[in-house]
Amino acid sequence: MQIPTPGRQPGLRGRTAAWRSRTLAGAAANAAGHDFRSHLRLGRKGLAIGVDIGGTKVAAGVVDAEGRILSKAKRSTPGNDPRAVEQVIVELVEELGAGHRIWSVGIGAAGWMDLDGATVLFSPHLAWRNEPLRENLQRLLRRPVLLTNDADAAAWAEWRFGAGQGQSRLVCITLGTGIGGAMVMDGRLERGRFGVAGEFGHQIIMPGGHRCECGNRGCWEQYASGNALGREARELAAANSPVAQELLRAVDGDVGRITGVTVTELAEAGDPTSRELIEDVGEWLGLGLANLAAALDPGKFVIGGGLCDAGELLVAPARKAFSRNLTGRGFRPAAEIDLAALGPNAGLIGAADLSRVSSRMHT
Ligand SMILES: [Zn+2]
Secondary structure, eight states: OOSOOOOOOOOTTHHHHHHHOOOSHHHHHHHTTSOTTTTSOTTOOOEEEEEEEOSSEEEEEEEOTTSOEEEEEEEEOOTTOHHHHHHHHHHHHHHHHTTSOEEEEEEEESSEEOTTSOOEEEOSSSOOEEEOHHHHHHHHHOSOEEEEEHHHHHHHHHHHHSTTTTOSEEEEEEESSSEEEEEEETTEEOOOSSSOOOOGGGSBSSTTOSBOTTSOBSBGGGTSSHHHHHHHHHHHHHTTOGGGHHHHHHTTTOGGGOOHHHHHHHHHTTOHHHHHHHHHHHHHHHHHHHHHHHHHOOSEEEEESGGGGGTHHHHHHHHHHHHHHOTTTTSSOOOEEEEOSSGGGHHHHHHHHHHHHOSTTOO
16 A cells, blocks of 8 residues: 555545545654554544455445445446446445445455556456556546455455454465465555565466466466366366266266366365365465465465365365475464455455555545
């Protein structure tokens, strides 16, 4: 986030004037280092709407100052036409806003946003390329709007209301089809110089390894994601191994239909092979986390995303591999590794809260 500003309630000058106000007092307070949340507008109690734009659906919710969702709505993602996506966002905000007094709107989507939260630089699932989405939406919604990366939004929600509360250095990993990453350091989202930090999934963990859609080989997300789990299971099943009989039965022998979800469900039902496959992914997860700890030294890693349905089956081997590979092990405190607390709503809650408390609200 950019220049921090202290809390300021909409008062006599009205909401718009307060939103445009700017002061550096909060920056000074934060620089003192005593209260890493001093730059947030935590005094602001108004409601915000969070919108989570995924590849297949757009989910939105009214979120209060304690991170509770008061009401929710969703639509299908309308292809990749930017105007159609804007229209869906407007419809959802109008629908949800009818029963509530809404202060601001936060939009979370996969992709890279600029540091001001104004422009989508690139989105992999949607046709946004240097799209001035905030300006477009503020005009349509007549409210302050903030854009944020979906992994950043989820990390923010976990730090404010979930498994990362109270952490001064938090790293969040989202395990889905790939790996999303985000950091909350000293009460701020750490987004790098250009706003694109946190691409942990593309650290090269196996030179010359599996090809990644980013163009490289051997990226972490090719070994420790839901997609990686599905690929390993398909490979095992295609080898006609007798240990893969439950996997094959689950898809009526159609190997191509095996996904990470197939494996997690079978593991839950007790299939030993599926449990082993998840343990393997857990080991890769722990190895990557050890690399991140060497660079970032967080107090805690919070692991979220769909693959977390595997729970301790995934996280226990990750903790073991983390301890085994941590630089300076035995001579340093080690970060905790925990599952996320907010589930699939984290992105929506985080986007809403960021729009409410963030300093990136000035135009
Ligand atoms: Zn990659």
